[in-house]
């Protein structure tokens with residue numbers, strides 16, 4: 001069983017956030033209480049994957065954590081000979097993900113792999129999902145990863161990309177941050193938890209603005225990018241090759 005997230009409830013010397021065994025233990029509660037619309041985003045990514053999956057192709061879930069998007073995609077695939085490749089570089093996440101997926105039956109095969117997205121080969125892909133993962137990749141490596149995804153996508157293939165975003169200027173950014181912190185407060189996080197978590201993620205999770213995301217995707221060659229979800233500073237988009 002997973003538990004309630006109280007990782008930052010006590011005052012501590014805050015270290016950089018990592019996806020270690022303690023985080024894995026409380027991850028479903030943490031993400032549900034921290035990301036507005038998480039359940040809607042996961043289920044809609046599954047629907048979109050069902051719509052864009054092509055027969056005889058691969059679907060990727062990059063930074064799969066416990067496999068929420070993999071499960072959602074798998075439920076919606078009705079094309080023949082599809083395979084899901086779910087990748088994460090946290091060993092405790094991958095171990096728990098494998099256990100979790102065994103609890104559900106499906107005809108669609110899933111490979112859960114421990115590995116770094118930077119080193120992963122992507123080929124014959126109809127769908128690549130990154131649900132709040134690109135934000136953990138250093139900013140100067142993001143274009144390289146996205147370029148590799150673009151090259152690995154089949155014509156008509158899609159990238160499903162969810163990200164925490166930065167407001168377009170300081171005034172707009174602070175407005176979105178305040179609304180998000182209110183959301184966390186409403187979900188039971190204390191001021192101490194909110195502020196210590198903010199410190200923990202500030203060096204490891206750098207956000208880009210929506211315009212930066214859009215420009216980069218366009219530059220790489222994606223034909224269409226559409227935001228289909230935004231609440232505060234959390235957004236999800238689809239980019240079509």
Ligand SMILES: Nc1ncnc2c1ncn2[C@@H]1O[C@H](C[S@+](CC[C@H]([NH3+])C(=O)[O-])CC(=O)[O-])[C@@H](O)[C@H]1O
Pocket residue numbers: 019031042062063064065066067068069087088089090093115116117118130131132133136137
């Ligand atoms: N370079 C990398 N290579 C592989 N994995 C990575 C890398 N960097 C980070 N990760 C992994 O990306 C995941 C990000 S969480 C994704 C939620 C999930 N998609 C969900 O729909 O529940 C988002 C969040 O917690 O905000 C973690 O499991 C990391 O180990």
Ligand SMILES: O=C(O)C(=O)Cc1ccccc1
Pocket residue numbers: 030031034035164197198201
């Ligand atoms: O918790 C936060 O403040 C976030 O921005 C989202 C988040 C969720 C899970 C891990 C890291 C960041």
